[in-house]
Amino acid sequence: MLRVQQVLVRDSFMELIRALVVFKTWACKWTSERQGTETTASFEAMASSSSSLLLFLCGLSLAAAQLRVFNLRASGLPSDLLGTTDGYVTVFCASNSLGKTSVRNNNANPWWEEEFSYFKAQEGDVLRLEVHDRDVLFDDLIGVCQRQIKVGTNSHDCYLKKGGTLHYTYTLG
Ligand SMILES: [Ca+2]
Structure with a gap:
């Protein structure tokens, strides 16, 4: 708008x-x-x-705004074959990688203290969060959350394809 x-x-x-x-x-x-x-x-x-x-x-x-993504936590993550979920989240904005969280070992309801910032964000850019389960050989992608960002502080619950929910908050402006 x-x-x-x-x-x-x-x-x-x-x-x-x-x-x-x-x-x-x-x-x-x-x-x-x-x-x-x-x-x-x-x-x-x-x-x-x-x-x-x-x-x-x-x-x-063309003015850019600061995007801050924080308060990442998940609940009910599905367990893998070994019965553990070692979750971490990777964060992207408009195809730019903003980084990834640490791995929370053996925890179906992890939270992450990391915050992510991007100084060239614009309203309407797509914020994308990918929740992974780290494994010995290949990490599993549990689910993807993406939405167009709006100015202000916004919190969302996102249902993950393989089970569980990701909660996150972002501020744009
Ligand atoms: Ca695992």
Whole structure:
């Protein structure tokens, strides 16, 4: 929603700038014929400051925000063949890896104290958390949680494909 508004604002200003450029061209012609350069200079200044404003607004639409992911805990994780679950979570935002938690050995209801930060997040980016069970040879993927992030502090419960639930909180802004 925010992004849509930013695009609309940006497009409106693009129209305004186009109109200003047309007006300036006309005005410059008119003033050079009638009054010399003094008025032309003020039109130049006006168009120039509008361009700066446009650049500022374009920058705003690409503005990055800080994402913080924390309070990770799981409940009811399924046990593997050896009867233990050694859970850990890997965290991604918009295909960037933010890192992974430590492994909580032999615990179906683990929690993790690690926090993850990403300074280039934008509203609408996809936050992805993967819950794994570490094994001797190949780790098992228990489930994946992903959603588009929104500004503010948000907590979610996510049901994992192979069983159990992941709880997490993130803050964007
Ligand atoms: Ca295991």
